[in-house]
Amino acid sequence: MTSSDLPAILGGTPLRTAGPPGWPRPLPEVLEVLTQAMQDGRWGHYEGPHGEQLRARLAELHGVEHAWLCSSGTAAVELGLRGVGVQPGDEVILAAYDFKANFQDVLAIGAIPVLVDINVSGQLDTDQLEAARTPQTKAVLASHLHGAMVDMPAVRVWADKHTIAVVEDVCQMPGARVGGRVAGTWGDAGILSFGGSKLLTAGRGGAVVCRSPQVLERIRRFVLRGNDVSPLTELQAAILLPQIARLSDDNRQRTETVSLLRGHLTAIPGLVPLRTDVTDAEPGYYKLGCWYDPQDWQGLSREHWCAALQHEGIAFFPGFRALHKIHAPRRFRAVGTLPQATRADERLVVLHHPILLEGEPGVLQICRGLQRIQRHAAEVRDQCARRPPGLPAESL
Ligand SMILES: Cc1ncc(COP(=O)(O)O)c(C=O)c1O
Structure with missing residues (x-):
């Protein structure tokens, strides 16, 4: 293993030494x-x-x-x-x-x-x-x-x-x-x-x-x-x-970057971006949500997976908590057992938007980070079990 291949969470050099791009930009x-x-x-x-x-x-x-x-x-x-x-x-x-x-x-x-x-x-x-x-x-x-x-x-x-x-x-x-x-x-x-x-x-x-x-x-x-x-x-x-x-220009740039990223993600198992199934839709990208499957990452938990990416300077977070999971049942009425929302509570991850304005270089860094973690998923999993990293904050 070359030291440049070692995930930052295991002591390697972060892919983005300065961390994720800041927000807002100095316009x-x-x-x-x-x-x-x-x-x-x-x-x-x-x-x-x-x-x-x-x-x-x-x-x-x-x-x-x-x-x-x-x-x-x-x-x-x-x-x-x-x-x-x-x-x-x-x-x-x-x-x-x-x-x-x-x-x-x-x-x-x-x-x-x-x-x-x-x-x-x-x-x-x-x-x-x-x-x-x-x-x-x-x-x-x-x-x-x-x-x-x-x-x-x-x-x-x-x-x-x-x-x-x-x-x-x-x-x-x-x-x-x-x-x-x-x-x-x-x-x-x-x-x-x-x-x-x-x-x-x-x-x-x-x-x-x-x-x-x-x-x-x-x-x-x-x-x-x-x-x-x-x-x-x-x-x-x-x-x-x-x-x-400048909103429509920025939105266009983010959309182009996401479409490039989607193409690359097809080669990475266990991370499937959300896709709109409504006709004639042009979503905006404040976050790009993805379904995370720990089975394809040697059982690495979603929280530790996000922590590992954050150590690389790539801003992935767990998604929202599902509302029925964090409120007493007397406060709401539920229709059915809400299986997909429960799955989202456990499995959704979100990529924060500023990197989407970087275009292809940002996409390639995200992919390198993902590949690094995927190659070392078992070690990251074991190290996080021994010494839990600070857990990433809940995303807005
Ligand atoms: C879907 C959605 N609705 C409402 C809000 C609330 O916005 P604010 O943070 O300005 O109160 C947020 C904030 O992230 C949001 O994501």
């Missing part, structure tokens, strides 16, 4: 906006032209009438649910594999989460919706996750048939398309996040996009209490605008 156009804001004092203003412009730009991007800015994607999900009229005692259907805060947002309203299973793409299984429906069903909350997409045309047809509202969470993929439309516009409310790791970032922040003035009015009435309870600042709005200007 000159953001620096320009910050300098300008410092000069004209807008950095300290409650409201101003940038907030106005951002609302207009988000509405335009989604082809809708309204955009409401707020302090996070988590706040935006709650506002979206309130905007479509969810009230205490109502039921909201969501996937049992989803971002934890989405479940908590339903509870925050006093509504009841109804969990349905996911499909092999890791997305809400629309075939389960009918079994979840009761007279109390008020809304379905559909999140596009980990580089694959929910079948929104199917959600919309079903929801319209039963007069159920749709909240579409595009926090992980602004600017994506599904069923020939911009993602977020199949919902009565579309949800965006501008959190620190997100494709569009202001450190924190979120937005709700919608067509209906009624949805907007419900949000306004909830949020405005003499003051806005979950505001986005003028400075945050200012730094988001130049990022939106």
Whole structure:
């Protein structure tokens, strides 16, 4: 064995000595906006032209009438649910594999989460919706996750048939398309996040996009209490605008890189990327989710596999915890036994997005890292059993 072949977790040299690429990038156009804001004092203003412009730009991007800015994607999900009229005692259907805060947002309203299973793409299984429906069903909350997409045309047809509202969470993929439309516009409310790791970032922040003035009015009435309870600042709005200007180019670059990576991954057993099975879809890549099978890695646990890749400077993380696994059963209703969501809880891994802007060199490094770990999987497994590495954090 050459020392250059030894995985970093076993003492070899990391493939990426400087670690994974940082995020956000130091964009000159953001620096320009910050300098300008410092000069004209807008950095300290409650409201101003940038907030106005951002609302207009988000509405335009989604082809809708309204955009409401707020302090996070988590706040935006709650506002979206309130905007479509969810009230205490109502039921909201969501996937049992989803971002934890989405479940908590339903509870925050006093509504009841109804969990349905996911499909092999890791997305809400629309075939389960009918079994979840009761007279109390008020809304379905559909999140596009980990580089694959929910079948929104199917959600919309079903929801319209039963007069159920749709909240579409595009926090992980602004600017994506599904069923020939911009993602977020199949919902009565579309949800965006501008959190620190997100494709569009202001450190924190979120937005709700919608067509209906009624949805907007419900949000306004909830949020405005003499003051806005979950505001986005003028400075945050200012730094988001130049990022939106380059979003479609960045999305294109990430998509090209993922398609290259998919080609290489066919030669690596035990790691199968999620794939969208909806027609006319162009997913976004905040994360690329993959099914991990420890059997093809000498029984190396998913957590230790992620730790080994992280030692190489490649940012793989375990996916979300499934919602039925981390909440008391009295807090939700489940449809069936949720086998796919349980499998996702144990088997999904996600690659964090910044490396996707590096193109082919990044792909080749990922593949070298995977091959290294695969060749030494048994040793990594045994060493991690003897001396457990720090476990990788749960992914956002
Ligand atoms: C699918 C999804 N929805 C909602 C959120 C919440 O966004 P925020 O972190 O801005 O609160 C996230 C955050 O990662 C997410 O992935």
